[in-house]
Amino acid sequence: MLRRFRFWFTTWSIMSLQFALVASSSADESDTTLQMARRIDHLLEAGFEEKGVSQASLADDLEFLRRASLDLTGVVPRVSQVRAVMDSQQPLDRRQLIDQLLASPRHATHMANIYRDVLVPPVTDGTGIDNAAGLHQWLREQFVQNLRYDRLVSEFLSANGSEQDGPALFYRAQEAKPEKLASATAKAFLGLQIQCAECHDHPFDDWTQKDFWGYAAFFARLQTPSQMMTTSFRIVDVDQGEVTLPNSKDVVSPKFPRGRMPESDERGTRRRQLAIWMGSRDNPFLADAAVNRVWSILFGTGLVNPIDDMGPHNPATYPKVLDELSAYFVDTGFNMQNLMRTLALTKAYQRTSRTDNPNAPAFSSMAVKTLTRDQLYDSLARILSNDLDNPAARQAFMVRMQQQLANQTQYRAGLQQALLLMNDQTLSLFTQDSQQGILASLQAPFFDEAQQLETLFLCSLGRPPTCEESENFLLHLKNQETETADEALGDILWALLNSAEFQFNH
Template sequence: MRKLLCSGALLGLAALSYSAPPPSKSTLAFSGGEKAIALSGAYASARVLIEENGRDVTGDVKLALGNPSLAVLKDGTLWPRKDGATVLTATRNGQILMIPVTVTGLAGAKPPRFRSDVMPLLTRYGCNQGGCHGAQQGKGGFKLSLQGYDPDADYESITRAAAGRRVSPAQPENSLLLRKPTMLVSHKGGQLFEAGSPAHKLLADWIAAGMPKPLPEEPDVTGLEIVPAVRTLSVGQKQRFRVWASFSDKTRRDVSAESLFSVSDGSVAQVTLDGNAKIVGKGEGAILIRYQDRVATASLLSPFAAPRAPQTQPTTVDRLIENKLAALGLDTSPNCSDADFLRRVSLDLIGLLPTPGEARAFLTDTDPQKRTKLVGRLLERPEYVDYWTLKWGDLLRSNRNVLGDKGLTALNRWIRNSVAANKPWNAMARELLLAQGSVYDDGPANYFRAASTPDALTETTSQVFLGVRIACAKCHNHPYEKWKQHQYYQFAAFFSRVKTKNGEAPDEKIIYTTKSGETTHPRTGKVMTPTALDGAPLPKEFTGDRRLAFADWLTDAKNPFFAKVLVNRLWKHFMGQGLIDPVDDVRVTNPPTNPALLDWLAADFVNHGYDLKHTMRTILSTRAYQRTAFPTKINVADTRYFSHYFFKRLDAEPLLDAVGSATGVLEKFGGYPAGMRATELPDTTAGSYFLDLFGRPARNIVCQCERLEAPNLGQLLHFMNGKGINQKLSAKDGRIAKLIEAKTPDDKLVQELYLASLTRLPDQDELFDGVMSLREAKDKRQEVEDILWALLNSKEFLFNH
């Protein structure tokens, strides 16, 4: 296997084979501080990355090999030709950098290996991607497994399918596997490489050697290292990357030329097939690198303005946010007003607008600790229990259509009691995952009714508690993550002994476990050993409830997913944007915008006993949460780093309740008592055109995406012309009718409307305009309705800010 040789020995070999002029003093450096390049093996390669003062200048240097017969140098990458030693010289602006190069292992070299050499090449050139032969049905009668997750099947497809016509061992150069990608034969995928190129040679040598099969002893990839891992650049600047792979046989080699590169955010950076990135916008972009079944990322920062020194902050959360903002050159918006804070935190914690009386009391309170005390009071209100029962009901699919009336009641009661008691999140998870008995008596048992098969439980549990969308791995290795198909079924094996039977009552189900039942791999038929993601296999001698072993792993303080996904959900709720977004799509290729902050929040959550209220208080006490939503000239483009508060459209239920609160007329839901708010509904089946229009979820899936957050034209038209809004405005027992009946002075009436809808008093201009419109109105009642209608249709009402 190819290895790096001692740089001292390389310098000695190079001196014997090549004599170069003494170099001038240089600030040029080879990537990663390395001193030499070693090409070990016939199919090795090495990417050249020359830097000056931390900046990639490879494209600006002149590269020359002292002995070109030893290696091919093309587009900044070296491939071996024959054994020997030479020097690669890099010249720029009179500076010279000399890099010793050795080539070994070509004499008597073994043929390419299918899994370690051929498969990465097919992935690198896109042959096994979803848009090509990796599609479900393949392309042109030729099918490969998606991104090479099944090497054995791919080997058969290449060498045996279609009567073996794709390869010709007697005349390798005539093989379709070579002629199509070089466009000697028509190929819809276009030309991928040239005849005689290193890729062409590798495939030709493999075919000529009789197409060796994939071997079980071929080493597995154990890790990827990206150089550089982080780099700060300006718009227009470029950066190339080197990718090093570590293997199970303790070897390490440059796999840059065999890796697949893409980007997470094309508005910040773009990257070529060869791994050459260019900054095209401001912000932070992740370069995604895949090699075999491993993925890794490199981070490119493009500051919005000149980076600055971080300023002192009062909390750890604010300090970690400030560090990121300073690196990106972002300033921060000032503190929000008391009125904005009162409205914001009330909607976020209890899903309700403050009453005018509550608003007046808070706005006139001079206590410097009033914001902290307000949070404490809201956390103890019964409406907090209502609202967070709704939130966790979404996540746990509290749905009468699936659970039935009694099952829904049992699950909803358990959620409410858990929220009211501030039950630790790890305790809630364990009660759900270990539940058994009647779904009518034991609320958590309904978790196994909403997801009733091992596969459904695998996907639900992974997404709810780990934030991992593992469903893709059911059919093939995950295309955007490291999870393999066998890991999906190892996960499912934890639930293979969970069974359901009928109870005594109609539609009653009993959840129980058995001592037998296995999960098998659908492709190999192999019985799978229960194994958590990145966890150790369950010991063979384990005879208890497998779910207990899983719950122990899940709620272990060292679990890399459990605490992070919950604090990220809370962060998204309060801040409008997750540190990882979407919140239930945690993967290497979707990195957090502030990893240090996410790590700290998760550790703090664990250290405080998985106390949900503690983490809520932690977030709500930060400067980041209490900033105004209005950006500065510098941070106006920030949508990810929390330099200002982000506007959030109210969810369906709080919005409908806000309309009811502002107008003084609550919605009436069929089958429920008068006065019940939308945030109190036990599930989402109550008939309501408004709630459906504004995106309430059906609770059929656990994905956060089921609740629709984006505004649309239908919502706008409903507020402008909808029958329900107008009826509330003109109701005989509504707020407007009561204000008119009480003969409220015009200025007080306008103030009351603003407090009821926007939780603030009107400014002088707004108050003057409102009073004058009332005095000049022919129909005062109609004019009052028009004022409140205008307030309800404002962005200030429709959004939390």
């Protein structure tokens, strides 16, 4: 029976993504944030009109609720939230929802998850750092305060202390080597891939080898792990240390990227000088890189791709959108929450992912995005059991599901993740435990089979089942011969959690 059910499930899963049409919520047109959102839409629509491209309709309220919840808090909405939207006689107030999600403690956790992986990317060859709890906690504290992004970057780069305190873990991951720190910070904070210039002038950009080592020189005066007679890594600045060009004895002095050299009267360590420049208006890269990364978080792909390879050699899809958003980001105080609010209020973000044109230009419809491992785990924990919400279980899952995506629209990586989840023993165990999570709530005597089935759909897919789905799944519940009713419900939950619709944000 189970084999037949899973064969049917495989067929259903392929066809299971459902989409629908809606209207957007209204808001005060005089609001600066909304004005900027409308400006973005205007610029995008002008581009689509010029290309003769039609845009997708707006997502319905349930589709938008699930999307915004995953994008802004990293987890699927609760059943109660979905039911509230279904039962309401009024359209969803999307601006109010966005504000609530951004004010949620989950938002800071979600952003810390994202930037932890930006700074210490997950790897699959066993050479990476398995536990970045200290770094995650430090990042979360900054996002809870909604610290100005320019200050966050400056404080990160000039931080001292041990790896348990946070930023030191980043330095440890790069072995405190100037060339590695230069490449990693340029990608993370400047949106630049300068590593090619380590050995020779950049082939596609105007970065020279001397430019690279001038930037690396800001990290030359750090104690290396081999100099620290301790097993615990600490960031320690020292008074001496230089870099030289490869195969040469020529010392390279510190120089800001495509800018000036530090003045002789500038105080502080070299790292501190770089940190001050990084958050200053002299830095032409920080705002562009931050805007492009946040855009990719919400839209699945950046205005420039890859998101960490910006420059004249790789122009933005919509240059004016990037330019105006970057200026707006600076003018509004490098406010990350406000930037995300602005983008989430655009019609572009609120469009459905359903389109009749598989080759439709970017942003004319919403991209279908693979869930990150954090989104996947946190959503499973919300649905299955609070027992999953502990550091040990989480870390074990993170290692199993390691992924490093250039962007969330990489379906091959999503399929690999889906196969891993389908064979995950933890998922199998919890979907057969009727005493925990959503399955335990279905034991209430007032639930009939149709209501139980609907609840499973709401908690996982954020929508009620279609008539066809109800008929097929209820038939499974009625005709099961060797399983108990609880086991049959567990099978259905397992199927829903392994479906494409659950494992993608759309």
